[in-house]
Amino acid sequence: MGLFSKKHKRADTIVVPAVGQGPSPIAVPSGDSIEGRTFEIGSEMLRRARGHKTGILSARFYSDALMEWSMKDHEFKVQMFRFVDAFPMLRTPEAVFEHLSDYLSQPGVTVPPVIAAALKAGAIAKGMAAKTISGQITGMAGKFIAGTDAASALPGLKEMWDGGIAFSVDLLGETCLSDEEADGYAKKYLDLINNLPKSVASWKSQPTLENDHLGPIPRTNVSVKISALSARCDPIDTEGSINDLMKRMLPILETARDRGVFVNFDMEHFGLKDFTLELFQRCVEKIDFQAGLAMQAYLRSGPADAVKMCEWAARRGKLITVRLVKGAYWDAETIKSEMHGWPSPVWPRKWMTDRCFEQMAAIFLDACPTAPAARGRGDIATGGPRPSGVKLALGSHNVRSIAAVVAGLERRNLPLNAIELQMLHGMADQLKFAAAEMGLRIREYVPVGEMIPGMAYLVRRLLENTSNESWLKAGFMDNADAGTLLKVPGAGVPDAPLPPEQADRHMLTPAVEGVGDGKPFYTEPMRDFADGAQRAAFAAAVQRATVPKVANDRTPEQAGRLVASAEMAFQTWRDANPRLRSGVLTRAADLMRDQRDGLAGVMIKEAGKTWREADADVCEAIDFCDYYARLAVPMFERERMGKFIGELDEQWYQARGVAVVIAPWNFPLAILCGMTAAALVTGNTVVMKPAEQTPGIASVLNDIFQQALKEHDAPPGVLQFCPSPGETTGAALVRDARIALIAFTGSKAVGLNILEAAGRTPEAQPFVKRVICEMGGKNALIIDQSADLDEAVMAARQSAFGFQGQKCSACSRLIVVDPDGPRAAAISAFTRRFVEATKALVLGDPAKPGTDIGPVIDIEAKNTIAGFIEKGRRECTLELAMPVPAGLEAALGRSFVGPHIFSGVKSEHVIAREEIFGPVVAIMHASSFEEALRIANGSVYKLTGGVFTRKPAHIEKAKREFRVGNLYINRGITGALVGRQPFGGFGMSGVGSKAGGKDYLYQFVEPRASCENTLRRGFAPEL
């Protein structure tokens, strides 16, 4: 009699700590006996698996030299995995060798002697070394990836089937950049679902694999990643994205239904979780296919989602399979949430994930139908009655987790074939056979595909297998004892404090006593549009938002009177307590926080910003206030220079006078707010002149500042609002002899004009004007040979077309390195993918979440951009001119320009030289990385620049030689964050100031110093 056929008496329910961090108890089926049974089952599985260790299917994996070194030395692991990631892009042995030696010569890496010897060797040995390492990596990938396509994997699948293991085929590919790629992926799945059932039909019968306790189950089982089926898979626009996905999903699912194929939806990043659940439910409600869904126990939301899924299945009368996994993106989720300042969606401790796995399994087992005869709709395979509920599959290699669920199964008197055990190809073979021997139904998850699309999967496996948290590593490499391996999750774990939500290492200033909430400065987290509640609140605020009607009608005379008032207020404001001034800024930040979606809504309606762009604008404005508030206070405290006895040397700063702030329309809140806040907090009084195109949001900002000033009893007149035409009133303001400081952001032409005007000092003006001037950019992004193309294309698209290219940081030159020439494979591949990816963008009403490209600011801008496009057409090759949907301009009453891409662009062409400020990008060719840098540096503008490369030496070279104010490596080149990426350029991009940087405020003040002789008749206090 098999181990699992023993009868066990029903156990009591005891109270165990909840899966949450707190002590709140929840009831799960457990008890001494169930723990004992778990240990029994687990020990047996472990014993059997360890018995297989030396057999043909043992964990050879851990004897792999690269893996072994990686586990011993963290630095080596980091560099080796980075090299593995770049490897498929390296076309020649020389490139392989160069990259390998580059990675392994990074500081802190100890190179294993065998590799070190090869790296030092002569040319022939280098070729050999490259060959050996290539062989090793390909071999390692081959362990996890079963073949380049389903046909090549078929013999392996059959061998497994004959050996008692079923399969689920996964076609590798995750990042989908275009409809073309999504269609290609969908077609591959259709082929697979159409053909695989025929190929496996003749295989021998395997009753254990082909039946569960409710009846027959399909032989052919496939797993899909939904993100690969749409280039528009973005929860911000759930409806639009689901519609796009459905176009490709429905034919796949209909074919699966007709061919009797089981389809499992894999679960990907947390951002797609709710979206995937929604899509899955809609698909199941629409089509009667055999459906499965992966759910992740590392998510804090896991138990609640499990309950919801069971309730839905019961409500809708559906029978689905849930593959319960722990989750493959723990590192990525942790990093992403930290990066955005969002609460982490995953458990912070491994044992919490393990505990959650058992809790979720219990929820699903409770929802598992006990018998086929239950009431329900017709069964797909047999036509008989079919119950509703959830069948459980376990995607785990952790014997404790598996044993606990099996014990729970027994406790509910469910038969062993009510669950399925699933494991990954290339992992834990000994466990698969041990479990099969013990009567469990086993399925292997079999990825097939090429190495480049499979790299993300491969790296996840490498990370998982070399992690110190890995159960498999503990069980089969470190050979921990059964007691340790099978213990209750969390048992014996000391109560260590959990990581704080906001890590100290993210603070960008120290806390300043009496300023704001008394905490250091952290950047304001942007909205997480994957969160339905945040999305709904934002949508409602956008709908409600109205743009205040403000006339740009202040005349030069009126402006003069505003300057006079500001001048009157100056001395009092200058001498005010610096903490009071900082208080005004932190209060303004709070007021903006209180109405942040509404502020975004005003910008969406006034400036045509899309949701994410508008939200980022508000966050930046808040950040400027909170950041400068903390920076300013110490500037006004006297700093002692040295400690000489008998001499007191001190330095401090004072405000300059009346400032005029002249802001652009492209960051109508953030830039106006940043310049104004900097001037105010340093004790200057301000005349604020917004751009003529966006006075509405400027007036809202003015109201916010005025309220904050009033609440702090600031003297009247500190801040003057002056919506007016630049050419008349703006020009008069910069020439006014009472203006001590001009803070300007805008075009090169106006900036140079202001600098010139400010340089003339009339007799009556008792100071030299200070100009803080930020101008344009002609920013380049270099795509090196080893670039990750998926990421490069996405980043280039966002950098070039975000807010319609109307950012001074926008990418307008893409320089692609291809040593084989301007029409060779690398540049052609990039161009094609970039063009196709751009076609996936949606032009439309920016108030709708699915819109990527809104209107340009006005008709004048449209005409200027059109002029450049015309020049581009004459000089270069037009690769893409995206049309504006018919009727859009009339419907919204705004001007649109679709993205335009030109190739064959040379440095002398107009579109490679002049700032366009629109969605137009030039693709340029370089034969080498060095040439790419020369081209990039060839512009008079020096604002932002970027490099996509996976060669460490090129990253270093770019940092040394790519002369721009803000260099971005392996990411997009827009979106600088206050305090994190101080922003600003030099050359024709400005006078070298860095907004959001720690020295920015010094431009708004004048330094003063004093030296006091403290010696009196030969004695000084400090001796």
Ligand SMILES: Cc1cc2nc3c(=O)[nH]c(=O)nc-3n(C[C@H](O)[C@H](O)[C@H](O)COP(=O)(O)OP(=O)(O)OC[C@H]3O[C@@H](n4cnc5c(N)ncnc54)[C@H](O)[C@@H]3O)c2cc1C
């Ligand atoms: C058939 C199959 C299909 C799969 N499909 C998916 C899928 O669709 N989506 C998906 O995301 N994954 C999927 N996976 C991958 C799966 O998530 C990992 O293989 C799994 O997490 C490893 O868990 P384990 O129980 O085998 O190992 P264990 O070693 O017990 O657990 C490792 C897991 O613990 C978690 N963890 C690690 N460190 C910590 C920490 N400090 N705090 C909290 N948790 C931590 C992580 O999730 C990690 O993967 C699938 C796996 C299988 C076998």
